[in-house]
Amino acid sequence: MLAAESAAPRCDRTAVPADLLSPGWADRLVDAGFDVTRPTAWLVEGLLVYLTAEEAAALLSTVGELSAPGSRLALERGRSGNTVLDDPSIAHVTSLWKDGLGAGTADWLADHGWHIENHPLDTVAAHYGRPMANASGTGFVTAVRATH
Numbered sequence: 001m002l003a004a005e006s007a008a009p010r011c012d013r014t015a016v017p018a019d020l021l022s023p024g025w026a027d028r029l030v031d032a033g034f035d036v037t038r039p040t041a042w043l044v045e046g047l048l049v050y051l052t053a054e055e056a057a058a059l060l061s062t063v064g065e066l067s068a069p070g071s072r073l074a075l076e077r078g079r080s081g082n083t084v085l086d087d088p089s090i091a092h093v094t095s096l097w098k099d100g101l102g103a104g105t106a107d108w109l110a111d112h113g114w115h116i117e118n119h120p121l122d123t124v125a126a127h128y129g130r131p132m133a134n135a136s137g138t139g140f141v142t143a144v145r146a147t148h
Ligand SMILES: C[S@@+](CC[C@H](N)C(=O)[O-])C[C@H]1O[C@@H](n2cnc3c(N)ncnc32)[C@H](O)[C@@H]1O
Pocket: 018, 019, 020, 021, 044, 045, 046, 047, 050
């Protein structure tokens, strides 16, 4: 698809397979060329919900240690009061959820060296010209690393 658009990458892409609950993934990332002295960007969408609060906090702590000032991070805002859990057709997925830091994710980040910004889902949807009849109360959080 990119070739059809004559799109050319402006960076290299290096995949580093990892179980993020196992120790050593940060070292393997650095060994693969990740430069901790330069600002980076993390996309953590759809991951933390599969972890416990302790596991999510540990993962985000490591991410913080790898994030030079000015680094960016984005993730979905933890669900709270979301009716999707009641949908039996996706129980095979939701049964795997351990909730991560849940609705406290943004506060955790703010307490651990990140400047956060909340983006309610209905606001994001409206921005893309797809207004929502029922705001779900979920959304996204973006964050900028303040300290190293
Ligand atoms: C709902 S998907 C998110 C997909 C992602 N946002 C994307 O667009 O590709 C959840 C992802 O979390 C990954 N995951 C869950 N637990 C993990 C772990 N302990 N280590 C590494 N990846 C994990 C799964 O492999 C899966 O790719």
